[in-house]
Amino acid sequence: MFQFDSNLIQVELGNKAMQVFATKDTRGILDKLVGQAPPGWADDLIRATNQLKDKLEQEGIILPRVLFVPSPELPPKMFRITLGVAADDFDVYKDNYLAALEGKVRAYQIPNLTKESVGRLLNESLGYMLQKKFQEAMEVSMRVYYLGSQVEYSTARVASLLNMAGICLLNSKYEEAYTAARQAQLLVEKDGFYDPYLKFCVHKTIANxxxxxxxxKDSAELFYQAYLDIEPSGDEQYIIDALYNEASVLMVMNSYKECTNVLDKIVSYIKNSDEYDKEILLKLYEMRAFIGDFTAEELGARLDDLKRNYDELSRSFLLKAQDTALTIVSKCGPCLITAFAGAVMGGDKYFTVSQNNVNGSNIIGVGVKVS
Structure with a gap:
């Protein structure tokens, strides 16, 4: 099975492919008698791959170290080459491994690769997302993830993974969305990753x-982690976003006491903020009082009232909050809040956004320079 946070290029092998690629034992009887070690399983394969690496380096093309992984899940005669997160399957009896690997590497490479060129690719993927060309956005995002590693551009890699996760969510592919978001989590939780907005968006994606x-339970904990990510920034809109999502999940869990505590925290932010009007604050008080006035059993019997109050409060947040991400929701769908917001809020000096929505107005986010 493909393993994230490992080698950038992985080759998975079905059972028959393992046999085909196995190095033949050419030791003589005497060599065996004196205890000469047998060849490694894929010595010839590794040697040929290293020769390809040397060849490509002469042309300025980077071939990262390749990891070979047995994969009983694949059909026996198949092998799968994965660059970053983009995988293609090949037939060991019909396809040449070296030609397939070289073709994929050449197709992904950019001449004179820099952070700026990776940033332009990321911009391109976001443009596709705004146009709802999700297949194109996915393909370009995969390239960003792969190439970003070669220039140590971690923020672009995280943003590309969030884009992929958002597209998977749109297609109800929750397992694939989790895989992409989980890899983003591994990146943002490494020492030295500085961007609180991307951390916030990653944890929010996994929580969703x-x-x-x-x-x-996991979702509530992850929304709380998103709150911890963004709280030091003082950005009230995203702080409240994380807390409100946490409260929503706690409500589903019937954890009404914990939900009340979170709503109290939201009130403490909103009552001192100029971003929200008194109507939202009033609805928050009503919601908090509604939950606080009844036992869990009584609330269970009044689920219709609870849902109506919650829907009214959610609608107030959606209509009143002046949030860039919410603007994007109306254009692309709710599942893209995290995906797009994570990318546009990176605040990275190499990353600029100059995309237009369908109304022709610029969509920008916190920390983004518009060219």
Whole structure:
């Protein structure tokens, strides 16, 4: 099975492919008698791959170290080459491994690769997302993830993974969305990753996937982690976003006491903020009082009232909050809040956004320079 946070290029092998690629034992009887070690399983394959690496380097093309992985899940005669997160399957009896690997590497490479060129690719993928060309956005995002590693551009890699996760969510592919978001989590939790907005969006994405999979306890904890990510920035809109999502999941869990505590925290932010009007604050007080006035059993019997109050409060947030991400929701769909917001809020000096929405107005986010 493909392993994230490992080698950038992985070759998975079915059982028959393992046999085909196995190095033949050419030792003589005497060599065996004196205890000469047998060849390694894929010595010839590794040697040929290293020769290809040397050849490509002469042309300025980088071939990262390749990891070979047995994969019983693949059909026996198939092998799969994965660059970053983009995988293609090949038939060991019909396809040449070296030619397939070289073709994929050449197709992904950019001449004179720099952070700026990777940033332009990321911009391109975002443009496709705004146009709802999700297949094109996915393909370009995969290239960003792969090439970003070669120039140590971690923020672009995280943004590309968030884009992929958003597209998977749109297609109800929750497992694939989790895989992409989980890899983004591995990147943002490494020492030295500085961007609180991307950390926030990564944890929020995984929290959303967990909620969709009905893993509500995990979801609530991840939304709380998103709050911790963004809280030092003082950005009230995203702080409240994380807290409100946490409260929503706690409500689904019937954890009304914990939900009340989170709503109290939201009130403390909103009552001192100029971003929200008194109507939202009033609805928050009503919601908090509604939950606080009844036991869990009584609330369970009044689910219709609870849902109506919650829907009214959610609608107030959606209509009143002046949030860039919410603007994008109306154009691309709710599942893209995290995907796009994560990319545009990176605040990275190499990353600029100059995309237009369908109304012709620029969509920008926190920390983004518009060219």
């Amino acid at each position: 996937v967990a909620a969709l999979n009905k893993s509500y």
